[in-house]
Structure formats: structure tokens, C-alpha cells
């Protein structure tokens with residue numbers, strides 16, 4: 001069982017330079033893989049392809065042997081650096097969190113989400129509080145692979161450690177594959193059993 005991209009090619013429009021070209025990547029179920037590389041080299045672009053946000057113009061992506069399907073609940077979930085861009089500002093957090101699945105109180109507690117935050121709007125939460133919701137939302141029962149693109153970069157060290165501790169626990173229990181994209185080499189070393197140098 002793998003999340004796999006083969007011979008991937010992607011560019012932002014015809015005539016634009018190829019950002020991803022001839023790329024192969026494979027993440028096994030249960031594996032935690034780091035992806036490191038210079039700024040602007042296409043890591044987020046690759047993450048978006050692997051999560052089905054954009055379609056590659058060349059190559060193919062499979063998740064546990066099957067192509068990613070548009071719409072519906074996705075087995076590959078992507079969490080970005082900026083949670084405020086990933087939520088609907090007009091929805092209270094209860095609606096955002098239950099859009100894809102209904103985590104119980106115990107699950108929310110493991111991510112340090114307080115019950116009264118559910119009635120707030122995104123702009124009434126700190127970045128770290130909001131990112132906990134984005135992480136919770138991404139960890140529904142259908143999730144097989146998580147792509148963490150600078151997921152905790154903007155958080156303080158304690159919050160970062162708490163979130164990763166919980167995510168790694170859940171990943172172990174459910175045998176999730178994780179791709180960790182980060183410029184923080186200490187984080188990558190701590191979490192990952194394998195590191196891909198990009199491009």
C-alpha cells in the first residue's frame with residue numbers, strides 16, 4: 001500500500017516553466033517521509049498534486065493502487081502552513097470541523113481543542129488554535145495519508161511538539177503514511193525515517 005506519483009509533470013499554465021518534471025515519489029502506508037528543498041523549488045506544488053488539489057499534466061498518482069477521484073472524501077489530506085486560508089471565515093468552527101467527519105470530544109481533546117472554541121469564528125482564534133482544527137479535520141477515519149506542508153512552522157515550540165506528538169500517535173494507531181514538508185531540519189530528523197531531497 002503506497003501513495004505514489006510516477007513520472008509527474010506540472011506547470012502553472014501553457015508556456016510556463018515546468019515546476020515538477022519527471023518526478024517519482026512513493027510513501028508507504030505507515031511511513032513518515034521528509035521532503036526538503038530550496039524555497040520555490042516546487043514542494044507545495046507536488047503536495048497539491050499528491051492530494052488531488054491540482055491535476056498533473058503528465059504522469060499519474062495512485063493511492064493504494066487506485067487513482068485519486070475528484071470530489072467526495074479524500075484519502076490523502078493536506079494541511080498547509082496558514083490555517084486562516086484553509087477555513088471558511090463565515091463558518092463557526094463547529095461547522096468547519098464537522099464538514100468531513102464528526103470527531104468526538106475525546107479526539108478534540110487530544111489535539112488540545114477546547115469545547116468553547118467550537119462556537120467561535122476563525123478570526124476569534126489564534127493561529128495555533130485554528131491549526132489544531134485543520135489538523136483534526138484532516139484526520140478523519142477515511143484518511144490514509146497526511147501531507148503536512150510546513151504544518152507547524154508558525155507555531156511556538158511547545159504547541160508544535162504537542163500537535164506532532166498527537167499526530168504521530170494517531171498515525172501509528174491507524175498506520176497512516178505522512179509526508180512532512182519543512183525547512184526545519186531538526187523536525188524532519190525527529191519525525192522521519194527517510195528524507196527526500198527535492199527536486
Ligand SMILES: Nc1ncnc2c1ncn2[C@@H]1O[C@H](COP(=O)(O)OP(=O)(O)OP(=O)(O)O)[C@@H](O)[C@H]1O
Pocket residue numbers: 012019037038039040041042043044045046
Ligand atoms: N498559482 C501559481 N501560479 C503560478 N506560479 C506559481 C503558483 N504557485 C506557485 N507558483 C510558482 O511555482 C514555483 C514553486 O512554488 P512552490 O510553492 O511549489 O515551492 P516550494 O518549494 O513549496 O516553496 P517554499 O519552500 O518557499 O514554500 C515557484 O516559482 C512559484 O512562484
